[in-house]
Amino acid sequence: MKDKNKKGDRPRYTVAVTGLNAIDSPGPGMAVIRAVREAKDYDVRIIGLSYEALEPGIYLHDWVDKTYQIPYPAAGSESLFARLEYINDIEKIDVLIPNFDAELHNFIRLGEKLRKIGIATFLPAMDQFEARDKVNLYAFGQKHGLLVPADRIIYKVEDLAGTAKDFGWPIVVKGKFYEAVVAQTLEQAQKAFHKLHAKWGLPIIVQQFISGSEMNIAVLGDGKGNTISAIPMRKLYITDKGKAWAGITVEDNALIDLAKKFITATKWRGGLEIEIMLSVDGKPYIMEVNPRFPAWIYLTAGAGQNQPAALVKMALGETVEPYTTYDVGKMFIRYAWDHIVNIEEFQKISAFGEL
Amino acid sequence: MKLKKNIATSESGFIFNPATGDSYSANPVGSDIILLMKDNKSIAEIKKNITSKYDVDDSQFDKDYDDLLAQLRDNNLLEH
Amino acid sequence: MAKLKYERPVIKKLNAGLMNKFGTRTEFEPVKHIDGVAVKSLIEKYGSPVFVISERQMRRNYQNAVRSFKTRYPKVQFAWSYKTNYINAVCNVFHQEGSWGEVVSGFEYNKALRNGVPGNKIIFNGPDKSEQDLRDAIKNDSLIHIDHFDELYSLISLCETINAKPRVAIRVNMDTGIYPMWDRFGFNYENGSAWNAIQKIIGSGKLRLVGLHSHIGTFMLAPSAYSVAASKLCDLMWHCKNQHNLQLQYIDLGGGFPSQNTLKGSYLPGTDTVPSIDEFAEAITTTILNFGFKTEELPLLILETGRALIDDAGYLLGSVLANKRLADGRRATIMDFGVNIMFTSFWYDHKISPAQDFTHHTEDQVVYGPLCMNIDCIRESVSLPLLNRGDHVVVHKVGAYNMTQWMQFIAMRPNVVMIDMEQTPHLIRRAEKLDDIVSLEEMPAYLKKIDLK
Incomplete structure (x- = not known):
């Protein structure tokens, strides 16, 4: 056809x-x-x-x-x-x-x-798709030896205090679908709980707070456990909606290894974006896994690993060899028109x- | 009840209000009535035209015509 | 020249917001027939509104559920949950298919007996069993599922007076990782009260403990919760064997499987998100099979599935009473059926199909029932074709709970019709008449005469 x-x-x-x-x-x-x-x-x-x-x-x-x-x-x-x-x-x-x-x-x-x-x-299977859902991500990390901030699913506001005691302040209070609030005190956490409950319903997800610097990786898996491409990017400028307005490709083998470990463990088919928090002591925590290409995916083409173009070929049944090099220090600057x-x-x- | 003068209408059922920038689409009966209104036809003429073209009785037409006027009024497409 | 088909005139604002006019062809297919019988003829003959039940769909659902479990596990028994729909004809379709009866009150118990269900094939659940109910259940050798310690003690003392040893099970509640946890029914597993109840029963010597029961919730979307429940019941069963050398005969996992209705507030429709019966069967049977029982000691698996077997076999046919425009410009359609007979519209976004042809033009609207009550709303917001007064509609998946939780409020309850396997409709419950209702009332003599002249 x-x-x-x-x-x-x-x-x-x-x-x-x-x-x-x-x-x-x-x-x-x-x-x-x-x-x-x-x-x-x-x-x-x-x-x-x-x-x-x-x-x-x-x-x-x-x-x-x-x-x-x-x-x-x-x-x-x-x-x-x-x-x-x-x-x-x-x-x-x-x-x-x-x-x-x-x-x-x-x-x-x-x-x-x-x-x-x-x-x-060229999409992941339903169980892969669900395993990286934020409700299941911690269990997923545990299973595959990947660092994910600890979280707890709670239904009652009374459970906040005990959870915070285990995780230490501050904590991140997250809605079932969207939104997250960093709470420094019990009052703030309770306020966030009620607000998110009213907006998105139950449960509420409480997550351990990790401070550090944010990194993103655009990854392409072939569905057999091979990583075709992994490009790490650091956001240089973030909009008030938390979106990257400018970013730069970086060289960090630890991040690429993490992406490969993820792909090997899941045999992920297709594109995905892994959001990482590099903690102060240099440990990469997976904050979120988006099951599709990120909006900044054109940077992968700019840096020499055109992920969407490779995905089309694999979708049509062709074998694509993993990319080995990319340009470090390539930037994207988004503009409105x-x-x-x-x-x-x-x-x-x-x-x-x-x- | 008159349509505002500058309202643009098309055969395919689009209505554009240049004063506000809003666009609308109408179904065939709605579009026919609006085109007749734009031609300054009287209610009696509109009614005759529609009831002879479509399978509808007078009382149903009257009720629906009033409802269309309400929709046009709600969307600020009628002369005050 | 023939006149064109008329449709009331509408305009629709084009904007960047929600518009869902395209690709909705399948969503708005007219439904003109149910099992080959014209909607129009059903309404002509039985009035509007009218509930219609497809016997074909019921039997198909039942056989599919049985196949799901029996191909995975050797000993399976279904028991029809009376409260889901206890119209006798409905119950008997399932009884003909081989289903036992599962009841939660003396009323339902006697209904099952009258339908011809043998006493030893009735499971008596629930927190409310009168002394007479218990006596009847003991006499008929029914399975009594004990809900609380008060019931347990009164049953023991009853048995002391009548010299019988009834077959009993206890209902166990537990944490299966889902919320809310139904801890108001039965004895808790985690805090040891279930084991305590088991010891009491065995210690009394008056009752024969033959099974364990749980019912973890309703409209459950996680098959994994059932494997947790199955594993906890297996654990209790294992302890009975090890510590008391008591071999229990069955594990009853109750009901709770969902239908494909769409719950209010859920983003994707139920048809895409609700797990199939096969997924529940897989979760439950692999847990029991892998628990470590010897083949000959595997318990009978009882299921009290209700909703998943009947919901999509039930339709409500109705008619448009009026169209109006609300103060904020929204369209409202008033139907001749309301929450009085469609209780489930409180928690589902029921799919509504027109029963006649229409064009692709649609309007977002509120669908109201006919009651003079503000809460009488069938759909808060739905995009439907342009319906005229007198047009017919079909509401889908209303077979579960509506024909038991319906209210005789303001209006009377309508006819219920079942279409048999040969596409012939049968009246299975006639509409209520004024005499039916007032025959229950008594008028004190001094109030008989009124004079408003």
Whole structure:
């Protein structure tokens, strides 16, 4: 089913990508598209998959050839599949790269059905996906000898004091889905508990506080335990939403070893981002594992290990050799850009779901 | 009840309010009525047109027409 | 020239917020038939609203559950949970399939007996068994599951007077890592009160301890919690054998398996997130098989599954009473069924399908019931096609608990119909009439006469 409409000697693949929201807290879609467009041995036609009418990528026609709206994850995998079938009849998608945490459950579930209609994905298995969920991460770390800050799942505000006594102050009080508060005192912790409880429900996760410097690693696993690429990055400037505005590739073999250990233990298939806190005494604690490429993934292409381009090849069944070197000291600096659009385009995507 | 003068409408059911920047889409019956309103047709003419084109009786039309006006009013698309 | 199909006029603001018009084709398929019988004809014949139960789906669910467990474990017995739906026809479909009865009151106990369930195939659970209930259960050789020490002592003293040795089990509550922990029923495992109760029973010499029971919660989404429960019951069973040389016959893991309904507040729909019966069967049976019992000493595994067997076999058919627009501009649809007969709308976002064709235009709306009560809300926010007064809708997965927890409040309860395997509908509970309700009332003579002329 590969579209062999060759341009020169290179095959041309149709790649569908979500996460076109290149806004102040960006989805990774546009970065993935840029990286894939720079692949050396194939050309691509890019199909954007959007949830909302104002995702900037929809209107960036130099990067995205055609965009289709897809139903929100909450509509369920059945409606998603029906919509993808419709799109695939027109576009003949070769590879689909989902980029949002919230949609992955559905795409992993649909993996086999998508393959049957000719759409390849390259995603972790459901149990891998769930093992790195923040509710399960500590147990995961224990099992595989990886450092994860200790945490406790609590349901009652009375359990805060005892937990803090075990962990020592301060503690991090986290909501079930989002948000975390660093609490220095019991009063602060109780306040955070009630606030997060009201907002996200129970349970509340209390985590040991680790102070140190933040590092991120973009990693690509081949699903057999091999690490195809691991690029560590240090954030240089962080927005008020905690997103990197600028970052730089660093050389740290301990971090790359940690990434490899993670991939060997999980046999992870696809891209992921590991968020690390390097403690003052130099120990790398895994704070979170995001089961998809990060928004700064284009830096991997810039540093010489184009992870999205390699993922497309592996999704199509090709073997990719692990990368061995990358440029240390490569930086990315994100910028905002006002794109001019006519109202007809907005009306079209809003009303017909295609542009 | 009159549509605001500068409201832009299209055959495919789009409505654009240049004063506020808001866009709307209408279903076919809604779009037909709005185009007739834009042509300054009277309520009687609109009713005749719609009830002869669509399978609907007078009382249902009256009720739904009032509801459409309420929607247009809520969205600030009618002259005061 | 034929006129075009009419649909009431609507406009929809295009914005960057939530819009879910696309890719929703399957979500809004009209449901015109249930098991081959037209929704329209069911409403014509039985009125609106009306509950419809698919016998085919019930039997399919039951056979699937039995297959899940029996292919993994040699000795399995299901017991139909009466409180989930105790309409006699429903119970008898499961009894025909081989299910025992599981009851939690004298009322349910007698209902099961009247349905023809042999006394020794009825499990009597719950904290409320009267002395008469206990006498009946002893006489009929039913399995009495003891809930608390008061019951245990009264049963022992009862047996002293009537010279019988009934078959009993205790209900055990425990920490299975899930919240909330149902510690209000039965005897606690961790603090030793379950073991204490077992010692009392054995020591009394008046009762035959034959099994252990637990029921860890409802709508459980974690199969692992059942393996914790199974392992704790196995541990108690092992101790009975080792310390008292008492071989127990069964382990009853109760109910709690979820249906595919979507719980309020959950992000993904139940159809994508609820574990299958196979996953529960795998968790439970591997735990028991790996515990270390000899093959001939493996306990009978009893399951009191209710919701997962009946929920998706039940539909509620209803009609649109009115459309209105609320003060804030939102659309509201008023249906002829409310929380009085659909109690489960308090905790599920029930799927509602129109029963006739419609276009792709939708409106976000609130769906209300007909009661003159503010809490009567079926869906707080749902995107539905444009429904007109008199249009029919089908509410899905309402088979569990609604036909037992329904209220005779403001309105009377409607007909319940079962569609058999040959696609023939049967009335299995007729709608209430005014006489049914007032026949229970008594009027003091001095209040008989009123004069409002």
